[in-house]
Amino acid sequence: MPIDYDRRDGEALHAYIPQTTEDRRQMLEVISQRFPEVQTVDDLFKDVPKDKRYPNLNLPPALSESELRRSLGALARRNTVADEYGSRPSFLGGGTYRHHIPAAVNAISGRGEFTSPYTPYQFEIAQGTLQTGFEFQSFLSILTGMEIVNTGMYEGASATAETGKMARRLTGRENGRVLVADTVNPRILDVMNTYFQGGGVESFSTEANLDQVVNEQTACVVVQYPNYFGVVEDLEQYAEAAHKVGAKLIVNTYPMALGLLEPPGSFGADMVTGDAQCLGNPLNFGGPSVGILACRDEDKRQMPGRLIGVAYDGEGRRGYVLTLQTREQHIRREKATSNVCTTGALVATRSTMYLALTGSSLAQIADENYRGAAYAMAEISKIPGFKVPDVDQPHFNEFVACGPIRPSELNRRLLDISDILGGIDVSSDRYPNGMLFCVTEMNTRQEVDLLLHGLSVIGYEEGYAGNT
Amino acid sequence: MPETLNGVEDVGKTIFERHTPGRVGVNVRASEFPDPSPLPERFRRKNLDLPHVSELGVIRHYTHLSTENPSVETAEYPLGSCTMKYNPKINYEAMGMSGFAQAHPEQPVETLQGTLQIMYELQGMLGEIVGMDAVSLAPLAGAQGELAGDSIIKARHKDRGEEYRQYMLIPDSAHGTNPATAAMVGYGVVSIKTDEQGNMDRKQLADWLKENGKRVAGMMLTQPSTLGLFDPNIEEIADMVHKSGGLLFVDGANLEALLGIARFGDLGVDLNQINLHKTFSTPHGGGGPGSGPICVKEELSPYLPDPVVVKNGHDYDFIRPEKSIGRMGLRHGNFGMHIMAWAYIRAHGAEGLRQISESAVVNANYVGARLMDRYQTAIPGRTWMHEAVLAGLKGGWQKSTNDIAKRMADFGVHPMTVYFPLIVHEAMMIEPTESESLESLNHFVALMSQIADEAVEDPVLLKTAPHVPNTPVGRLDEATAARNPILTWQALNKKQ
Numbered sequence: 001m002p003i004d005y006d007r008r009d010g011e012a013l014h015a016y017i018p019q020t021t022e023d024r025r026q027m028l029e030v031i032s033q034r035f036p037e038v039q040t041v042d043d044l045f046k047d048v049p050k051d052k053r054y055p056n057l058n059l060p061p062a063l064s065e066s067e068l069r070r071s072l073g074a075l076a077r078r079n080t081v082a083d084e085y086g087s088r089p090s091f092l093g094g095g096t097y098r099h100h101i102p103a104a105v106n107a108i109s110g111r112g113e114f115t116s117p118y119t120p121y122q123f124e125i126a127q128g129t130l131q132t133g134f135e136f137q138s139f140l141s142i143l144t145g146m147e148i149v150n151t152g153m154y155e156g157a158s159a160t161a162e163t164g165k166m167a168r169r170l171t172g173r174e175n176g177r178v179l180v181a182d183t184v185n186p187r188i189l190d191v192m193n194t195y196f197q198g199g200g201v202e203s204f205s206t207e208a209n210l211d212q213v214v215n216e217q218t219a220c221v222v223v224q225y226p227n228y229f230g231v232v233e234d235l236e237q238y239a240e241a242a243h244k245v246g247a248k249l250i251v252n253t254y255p256m257a258l259g260l261l262e263p264p265g266s267f268g269a270d271m272v273t274g275d276a277q278c279l280g281n282p283l284n285f286g287g288p289s290v291g292i293l294a295c296r297d298e299d300k301r302q303m304p305g306r307l308i309g310v311a312y313d314g315e316g317r318r319g320y321v322l323t324l325q326t327r328e329q330h331i332r333r334e335k336a337t338s339n340v341c342t343t344g345a346l347v348a349t350r351s352t353m354y355l356a357l358t359g360s361s362l363a364q365i366a367d368e369n370y371r372g373a374a375y376a377m378a379e380i381s382k383i384p385g386f387k388v389p390d391v392d393q394p395h396f397n398e399f400v401a402c403g404p405i406r407p408s409e410l411n412r413r414l415l416d417i418s419d420i421l422g423g424i425d426v427s428s429d430r431y432p433n434g435m436l437f438c439v440t441e442m443n444t445r446q447e448v449d450l451l452l453h454g455l456s457v458i459g460y461e462e463g464y465a466g467n468t
Numbered sequence: 469m470p471e472t473l474n475g476v477e478d479v480g481k482t483i484f485e486r487h488t489p490g491r492v493g494v495n496v497r498a499s500e501f502p503d504p505s506p507l508p509e510r511f512r513r514k515n516l517d518l519p520h521v522s523e524l525g526v527i528r529h530y531t532h533l534s535t536e537n538p539s540v541e542t543a544e545y546p547l548g549s550c551t552m553k554y555n556p557k558i559n560y561e562a563m564g565m566s567g568f569a570q571a572h573p574e575q576p577v578e579t580l581q582g583t584l585q586i587m588y589e590l591q592g593m594l595g596e597i598v599g600m601d602a603v604s605l606a607p608l609a610g611a612q613g614e615l616a617g618d619s620i621i622k623a624r625h626k627d628r629g630e631e632y633r634q635y636m637l638i639p640d641s642a643h644g645t646n647p648a649t650a651a652m653v654g655y656g657v658v659s660i661k662t663d664e665q666g667n668m669d670r671k672q673l674a675d676w677l678k679e680n681g682k683r684v685a686g687m688m689l690t691q692p693s694t695l696g697l698f699d700p701n702i703e704e705i706a707d708m709v710h711k712s713g714g715l716l717f718v719d720g721a722n723l724e725a726l727l728g729i730a731r732f733g734d735l736g737v738d739l740n741q742i743n744l745h746k747t748f749s750t751p752h753g754g755g756g757p758g759s760g761p762i763c764v765k766e767e768l769s770p771y772l773p774d775p776v777v778v779k780n781g782h783d784y785d786f787i788r789p790e791k792s793i794g795r796m797g798l799r800h801g802n803f804g805m806h807i808m809a810w811a812y813i814r815a816h817g818a819e820g821l822r823q824i825s826e827s828a829v830v831n832a833n834y835v836g837a838r839l840m841d842r843y844q845t846a847i848p849g850r851t852w853m854h855e856a857v858l859a860g861l862k863g864g865w866q867k868s869t870n871d872i873a874k875r876m877a878d879f880g881v882h883p884m885t886v887y888f889p890l891i892v893h894e895a896m897m898i899e900p901t902e903s904e905s906l907e908s909l910n911h912f913v914a915l916m917s918q919i920a921d922e923a924v925e926d927p928v929l930l931k932t933a934p935h936v937p938n939t940p941v942g943r944l945d946e947a948t949a950a951r952n953p954i955l956t957w958q959a960l961n962k963k964q
Contacts, residue, residue: 003657008961014820016749018553018905019827027834028908032838035851038919041826044851045729047698052734054822058596060816065558072811076567078582081575092572097796102494104523110560112541113534118550118882119755123946124939125877127480128537129754129924137484142517148955151755154608157518187798192795194773197619198654222739232511262513275798284563286573287801288757300953306755310480310960311949313942318480319948323953328649329611330888334657339648339764342609342745346753356483356526357493359518364496389645394508411576424574445500 015065019093053369082421090421093219093398093438094158094228095185096286097278098366099256100441102357105280109350119306119342123321130320133309133345136352143258144272145265146294150305152348153340154234156275157188160222160252161195162304162338163271167248169269169337170304176219176247181206181238182306185229188252206233210241218247220271225253225264229426229436230373230398232261236358239281250329255279255292256440257396259366261339271284271295281347290344290351301327304338306467348357354421369397372448379452380437389431398438400431403455404462407435416452420447449455476640479940483529484957486517492527494609520698536940537754538882544833548855548885548897549643549694551724551746556815559749559808568807573799577785583803584784588777590810594742594761597813597821598720599733602769604776604789605761605801612796613760614649614688617717619740619793620764620771622653623685627666630745633685633714637676639668641694641889646719653764656687662891666697666703666725666847681712690719691732694889696832696897698725715739719764724901725829725853728822732763739764743803748809759805770878775800827902828854831909835898838913842920846892854901860894861923869894874943875919877934881912 019027024041025434037046042226047055049072072445082090086150090098108114113128120126120133133151140149141416153159164178178201179187192201204213212389224231235251242249251264253274277289295303301324309323329336358365377399381388385404403410405427410433414422423435439448459465506512521529539545547550563569571583591603607613618636625633636650640659647657658676661669668689677684687709692698699705706716708906718732718740724747726732732740743912744759746751758771764772774795775786786800816824827853836845844859860869873896902911922929936942954960 014816016556016815017820017823017827017902019823019830023906026832027830031830031833031837031851034840035833038851041830044829044853045698047700048726049703049735052730054729055599055731055734057728057818059593059818059823060814061823063814064819065815068558068811068815069561069816072565075582076565078585079567079571080569080579080647081567081572082689083570085566087566090572092574094574096573098570098572099495102523105529108527108530108534111531111534112538113539114530114553115560115751115753115756116540116545116552117537118545118547118552118752121899122873122883123944124934124941125536125880125882127940128533128535131482131533131536132472133754134955135957138482138484138956139518141956141958151548154612154757155797155799158608158612158796172691187776187795189810190774190795191797194619194796195652197622197793204779226635232507244523258513259516260507260513276926282564282569282961283572284569285571285580287797287802290757290797290802290878300955307953307955309949310954311898311944311946313936313941315936317936317941319941319944320480321944321949323946323950323955329644331644332648333644334647334651336644336648336651339611339615339645339652340609340753341611341645342743342758343756344749344753345755345757349754350485353526353530355518356529357523360490360492360520361489361494361496362518363513363516363732368496368499368501371499371501371504372508375501377959378504394511399578408576412713412794415579421572421575421579431780435692441496448501 002130011425024139056399060243088419088421089443091423091437091439091451092369092421093273094436096283098283098440098442099278101280101282103349106387108353115346120322123319127319130308132349134320136348137308138182139352139355140292140294143255143263143294144294145263146272147297148300149294150303150307151290152344153293154343155251155289155291156273157191159291160188160250161192161271161294163250163273164192164196164220166271166302167250169396170248171219171246172300173217173219175200177202177217178220179204179214179218180222183229183233184222184224184252185228210237210339212214213244214247218244218245220250222250222252225251226257226396226398230395231388231402232394232396235264235267235269256366256369259362260370261396265366276348276351279351281350288344288347300336302325304340305343367427368441369439372443373397373399376437376439376448380455383456383459383461385459397440398436400426400434402431403433403435404459404464405433407433413458414454418450420451420454473556474873482957483521484519486521486525486529487518491520493521493523538880539939542938543556543881544885544904544912545882546900546912547897548899549721549888550898551901551903552752552753554903555749556812562811563804579782584588586807586810586897588779588784590806592594592779593813595763597727598740598742599731600763602772603763603768604772605806606773607731607741607760607798608802609756609758610741610743610760611649613762614645614719615652616762616773616793618649618653618655620768620911620942621653621715621717621936622831623771623791623793624768625685630872633683635680636685637687639689639693640891642688642690643694643719643721645680646688650688664766666695666850667699667701670701670705673708677712682714684714686715686717687718688723691721691905692725692853694724695846696855697847697850702735721746723856725825727825729825730820739768744805744809745912748811750805750808757802759804783821824902828933831900831902831904832856832898835909835913836901837917842917855897857892858896859892861920869896871930872919872931875930875933876915876936879915881915904926
């Protein structure tokens with residue numbers, strides 16, 4: 001039975017739904033002139049089986065806007081976070097990063113003209129979206145050292161999975177092995193297995209002899225730069241091993257690190273992936289991000305995702321268009337390079353604005369990350385009860401420290417006693433009680449010293465004291 | 469720095485062309501740390517050629533670009549199949565609240581019970597709305613939700629030793645992501661025709677199932693279809709697919725028409741995805757981010773992607789379902805979109821949701837009814853659901869739908885969807901959504917009528933549209949652009 005609602009004459013029901021009773025009456029009159037069988041709204045739903053029509057939805061009653069704010073406030077207060085106003089320090093990274101977001105990024109990207117339009121298929125009235133996307137492609141091309149970058153994927157892990165498929169297409173090795181280094185974030189491996197349900201994804205040890213691991217059945221080798229444990233590995237050895245057998249090198253990277261590090265494109269990467277969340281976007285509990293997908297010019301026709309190119313009108317004015325669309329699902333359907341459609345444009349827009357603002361300062365910002373982490377690594381090495389196994393290896397802003405107790409316990413104490421959000425549990429045989437710490441330009445000297453103090457106290461409590 | 473390019477007005481100048489050495493865009497603090505041992509030379513970046521622009525320079529650059537983008541917030545945007553509704557501002561506020569925006573995904577769940585509660589409640593509300601038993605919020609867009617759906621179907625058949633089920637049935641009116649997804653998962657696509665009434669051709673379906681039934685994995689159906697029509701035979705179709713041992717997946721992209729009207733789960737559907745950036749008002753953003761939760765019947769819940777949020781007493785936690793198809797992304801889904809959708813549903817309640825669909829359907833039929841005189845209907849005699857699908861101008865004028873769309877741009881209004889679905893000649897798909905008032909609908913109708921007149925009286929106007937200064941550029945030559953694509957500023961600069 002249709003729900004009976006008490007509506008004063010002409011009143012619209014909701015702030016988001018302008019249709020009043022009177023509007024509806026007028027519109028139904030016009031509709032019934034063309035379709036005489038339509039007298040009421042119910043008549044418009046006649047194709048829905050009558051016994052299944054108008055289900056009673058068991059949902060909480062509607063909240064007014066002020067009540068909604070109160071509900072949200074109550075839920076937000078149930079969370080303990082490290083905010084941008086210095087509420088508490090956090091040293092969490094692992095693929096999602098807390099960096100400074102200039103106020104201007106929030107302000108411009110929040111404009112309805114950027115947030116509310118659709119994907120720019122009607123070029124002449126989407127030049128704002130298209131040009132911003134073109135600038136994103138250009139910025140990321142510079143950062144990654146790769147010729148071609150698309151407008152973005154969902155995020156880095158699924159983008160990496162897509163490059164695995166791209167590698168199979170490019171090498172012609174339909175069931176080619178997709179080799180993933182054990183120094184890649186294990187969740188990326190998980191996502192790749194989701195995309196390759198038919199099999200073919202293999203993990204390999206970076207300590208193994210590459211020439212014995214990589215062979216002519218290999219489609220690609222996937223590595224991370226800096227790797228999951230924060231170490232900056234030599235990419236050339238992987239490039240050489242892959243190219244020797246005609247396979248592709250795929251490098252998943254951390255864009256902020258590329259403000260300081262020589263980019264993967266310089267070392268022979270065939271494809272580069274990553275997350276642009278770190279450039280101008282809040283943590284958002286890890287989503288949304290936008291995935292970076294970059295490749296060589298000669299491989300661009302096998303690339304998934306949208307590409308924006310320059311075009312001119314009849315009078316020579318420069319504009320921007322979506323191009324090479326024959327790769328995509330709306331044209332090629334089952335023959336498309338991927339099913340991907342909606343991706344992360346607004347996140348990419350924010351990243352573009354971020355890079356526009358930090359152009360002159362990005363190297364310095366990245367350097368501060370490096371300095372903070374180097375200081376933390378050196379000092380933690382000296383704390384009794386703690387080791388930093390990779391202290392002599394090159395890093396960017398993340399490193400593993402091995403402590404005296406389980407990471408979950410250590411983090412609990414750090415939070416309870418020092419009000420610090422600690423590191424990520426990466427315990428393994430290689431890193432007993434291993435914790436991945438990240439230091440960004442958001443961590444002040446005071447915060448890092450607080451961490452050092454907190455760890456010292458824990459070391460002391462666990463019976464480690466004096467000289468190591 | 470040149471003021472003009474190519475001898476015409478300064479149009480399309482990129483941020484790279486606004487570079488002035490010495491300018492600074494953000495004030496960065498001095499280092500607080502002692503000098504470290506340096507990075508090995510081979511890893512140290514040698515060149516970083518980014519433009520230097522002042523903060524105000526950046527603001528003006530992108531503010532100007534924003535004026536070149538009509539959007540939902542400037543004018544009606546009746547883009548069919550995309551559900552371009554209003555994105556309530558309170559939802560942005562919700563997403564931006566410190567407690568949510570500053571949450572790191574690696575924090576212990578005990579510290580983020582507010583976030584997990586929102587996700588848990590959203591799972592429940594979405595399941596209730598579509599009549600499904602279990603939901604994962606992991607998929608990052610509609611297409612990824614479809615990928616989850618087809619992967620679940622495949623995993624389930626494999627579990628039962630029925631890997632010989634290799635075909636996915638897909639209507640010829642389907643969105644391109646449907647066959648693209650089926651192909652990604654390794655299925656062969658069988659296209660089922662739409663009949664003259666706009667419904668699925670059940671005879672063709674029956675014949676195919678009779679011949680090949682054992683090899684059907686399932687069907688991907690959009691309901692209402694991309695013709696804007698609800699197929700009244702859906703329960704019969706579901707039955708036919710089930711009898712052959714297949715599963716029925718519904719692409720929930722058109723859920724806008726069915727909130728409080730019908731539930732997929734009541735109609736024999738086994739699983740579906742939902743597009744939060746369509747029905748549930750999260751912003752389109754010029755191409756994302758989206759969110760495509762996957763909803764399944766109880767029997768399929770062990771296969772859901774990782775993670776699903778569960779409640780143990782008063783506490784919330786993440787689990788990986790026992791036969792999960794795996795993770796769809798590094799993290800737990802697009803929480804920024806989850807919270808916006810949660811707030812949207814809480815602001816409406818059951819009654820409000822039904823008003824959304826009723827109003828959207830009335831709006832679409834009103835526009836369709838008023839345009840029927842001048843424009844062909846795709847399926848004569850039938851009313852529509854939330855989108856009216858037309859088939860070009862009447863009167864045999866052969867004026868291309870493309871030209872009509874380009875002329876609309878002259879008025880600052882984004883045109884309807886054109887040339888989709890593929891089975892309709894000169895297709896135009898108009899989806900007003902419930903956000904449009906009677907006045908804006910009348911405005912759109914007046915525009916379409918004017919353009920219909922111009923097609924007769926002044927066809928050159930359509931062929932040459934859009935016209936500067938209504939738009940920043942005239943019609944762009946995309947064919948030449950595709951022959952030698954210039955995809956970065958660096959490439960463009962090299963060429964000039």
